[in-house]
Amino acid sequence: MREISVIGGGSWATALVKILAENKIRVYWYLRRQLQVEAITREGSNPDYISFAKLDTDYIEASTDLADVLSKCQHILFVVPSAHLPAVCQQIDPDQMDNKIIISSIKGTVGPDNLLPSSFLAKSFGALQLNQAILAGPCHAEEIAVGKKTYMTVCAGDPLLRTALSNAFGSNYVQIRESQDLIGVEYAAIFKNVVGLVCGMAKGTNYGDNFIAVLVANAIHELEMLLHALGLDSVQIGSSSYLGDLFVTAYSQHSRNRTFGVLIGQGYSVEQTKDTMSMVAEGYTATKGLHDMATARGLNMPILNTAYRVLYNYMPVKTEFKLLERSMI
Numbered sequence: 001m002r003e004i005s006v007i008g009g010g011s012w013a014t015a016l017v018k019i020l021a022e023n024k025i026r027v028y029w030y031l032r033r034q035l036q037v038e039a040i041t042r043e044g045s046n047p048d049y050i051s052f053a054k055l056d057t058d059y060i061e062a063s064t065d066l067a068d069v070l071s072k073c074q075h076i077l078f079v080v081p082s083a084h085l086p087a088v089c090q091q092i093d094p095d096q097m098d099n100k101i102i103i104s105s106i107k108g109t110v111g112p113d114n115l116l117p118s119s120f121l122a123k124s125f126g127a128l129q130l131n132q133a134i135l136a137g138p139c140h141a142e143e144i145a146v147g148k149k150t151y152m153t154v155c156a157g158d159p160l161l162r163t164a165l166s167n168a169f170g171s172n173y174v175q176i177r178e179s180q181d182l183i184g185v186e187y188a189a190i191f192k193n194v195v196g197l198v199c200g201m202a203k204g205t206n207y208g209d210n211f212i213a214v215l216v217a218n219a220i221h222e223l224e225m226l227l228h229a230l231g232l233d234s235v236q237i238g239s240s241s242y243l244g245d246l247f248v249t250a251y252s253q254h255s256r257n258r259t260f261g262v263l264i265g266q267g268y269s270v271e272q273t274k275d276t277m278s279m280v281a282e283g284y285t286a287t288k289g290l291h292d293m294a295t296a297r298g299l300n301m302p303i304l305n306t307a308y309r310v311l312y313n314y315m316p317v318k319t320e321f322k323l324l325e326r327s328m329i
Contacts, residue, residue: 008078104117189245203258205266
């Protein structure tokens with residue numbers, strides 16, 4: 001792979017662009033704001049997200065022209081918040097996506113049908129499964145920005161596509177794990193954001209490390225339950241693609257979902273928390289999507305239920321956590 005189009009201008013998109021440019025992959029990068037484009041072109045950094053990340057502009061062409069960016073090459077990487085994906089796709093002529101390789105690195109369910117991002121993109125553009133891939137963690141943009149050791153999962157049904165993406169994103173500090181489990185890894189990436197929120201709530205309400213450790217252990221059980229309900233009984237849940245991403249989101253100071261939960265635990269309302277944070281916490285919308293799906297399948301997932309009742313039924317955090325304590329195993 002020598003070139004790729006990237007759709008999205010947030011911190012995760014910026015981190016991925018950084019890796020690609022370092023690997024001398026030409027990046028055609030769509031961003032919504034002209035000020036971002038000008039700053040990236042002039043200064044080699046994204047002024048709005050992880051601005052300390054240095055970008056090699058010799059390999060980056062930033063633009064606010066979505067159609068032009070899509071026309072540049074065959075591989076298209078979507079890195080936008082799940083809530084914004086439908087609006088982005090509505091701006092795209094489906095004919096422009098014929099025979100494109102569609103790559104997703106989005107960690108939330110999409111739309112009223114609670115679709116996986118890869119499923120939504122396939123439905124929007126008629127993409128074949130062999131022409132799709134996903135990128136997952138465990139990794140945080142902030143650590144990629146400063147070149148700290150990072151692990152990433154590349155999922156695709158086509159082995160040649162997996163190899164191409166592994167070469168494009170692997171580096172001396174990014175180690176790639178390849179997988180064919182698009183569904184399992186994508187659901188795990190979505191669920192871990194909910195876990196990060198609840199761990200943050202626990203921290204915000206002054207629970208200690210002991211309780212949070214038990215909370216995470218129970219979250220692993222809930223993830224297994226979810227994956228089995230999807231027919232993924234052979235998944236090796238102990239691998240970094242599943243639990244590594246969950247752990248880093250639950251414990252890291254860089255986790256925006258954990259930060260969102262901390263503020264909720266400290267008494268902020270959902271709207272106040274959204275206003276306070278400059279970045280989207282995917283776990284908020286993911287909570288509703290996964291809760292709807294789990295309810296429809298008759299799954300009892302106490303951690304997911306707690307997140308839903310606090311965020312969408314506006315139940316008191318402390319009351320809900322007292323109930324959650326009783327369900328921990």
